Amino acid sequence: MQNHDKYIKRCHELAINGLGFVAPNPMVGCVIVKGGEIISEGWHKKYGEAHAEVNAIKNLPDNFDYSDCELYLNLEPCSHHGKTPPCSDLIIDKKIKKVIIGNLDTNPLVAGKGIEKLKKAGIEVVAGVLEKEGRDLNKRFFTFHEKKRPYIILKWAQTANGFISRWPLSDIKEDNWITCHQSKLLVHEWRSHEQAIMIGTNTAINDNPELTVRHVKGNNPIRIVIDRQLKLDNGLNVFNSDAKTIVVSEKEKENNNNISYLTLDKAHFTVKNIFESLAKQNISSVFVEGGALLLDSIIKSGLWDEARVFVNPDLEFKNGIAAPEFDLSKGVQSNSGTDLLFSFTNNS
Secondary structure, eight states: OHHHHHHHHHHHHHHGGGTTTSTTSOOOEEEEEETTEEEEEEEOOSTTSOOHHHHHHTTSOTTOOOTTEEEEEEEOOOOSOSSSOOHHHHHHHTTOSEEEEEEOOOSTTTTTHHHHHHHHTTOEEEEOTTHHHHHHHTHHHHHHHHHSSOEEEEEEEEETTSEEEESSOOSSGGGGOOSOHHHHHHHHHHHHHSSEEEEEHHHHHHHOOOOOOOSSSSOOOEEEEEOTTOOSOTTSGGGSTTSOEEEEESSOOOOBTTEEEEEOOGGGOSHHHHHHHHHHTTOOEEEEOOOHHHHHHHHHHTOOSEEEEEEETTOOOSSEEEOOOOOGGGSEEEEETTEEEEEEEOOO
16 A cells, blocks of 8 residues: 555646646646556646646557556546546556546546446556545645535735725835735735636725736636626726636626626625636636625635735734734744745634
């Protein structure tokens, strides 16, 4: 079993290369082992493109003999036609003798069918290797399929005396900055990891953010703006052409270029329904950078998975908007440049 752990761990290391590129698909790595040695590796690199198994197999000659090889995957191979053909069929076609899997795929389209297909073809299958680590790696994917909503990460920054913004705002934007440069870089890296980023109406008006990835390499997330009454000016940065934007509103409006509208009536305009509606649009993770009203509403709903809170221990505002009520002493504390960072996981 020790070797199984070793090779599945390597699958995890390969899979993480797909973070920010493969959603809503899971991150998957694959290694092919012969005689106790890894002879090929691969991972899922981009949504809609070849899966990990395909990339590992294509590194070997077309006429390669797989009969005495073992194939390792951190997630059950797909068994259905999606953007690509079923990987379980490819494994069977190559006559691989044994497949070792980390986690079962909880996508209803797979959910054990890949393993069943392999076993029916006479392939020995071992499953459940480093399951906990595998679920943590693909926490977005598992939350998406099991809870029917995106994986939700909350982020805000606050002063030492508990404000997330000055109020009234200064005409000089920099006067409202709380975190250091290193923390800003980290936030842009986090943005690149998630499929979507969310703010509310007030943040769009007061901060006019772009919500793009500019300080690190990575994809821009889909921008989600909560604008119940369609009050926002089309000239705001969130409506530029740098990324796709989804406006969540009570009022209907026609989609326009990179801007689309998700409409919910007043009676159903809840945090739960918003996130479930986004999941139906195949959005598997949302990074929330909104203001106090949006953050508080999500916290009260309990529909969040992580919270990341920056604190500038050397900065205080005389007046301002209060940060969400959160017991920072219960978080995992680390440093981000001159800032303190508190990380939380919602286990409820």
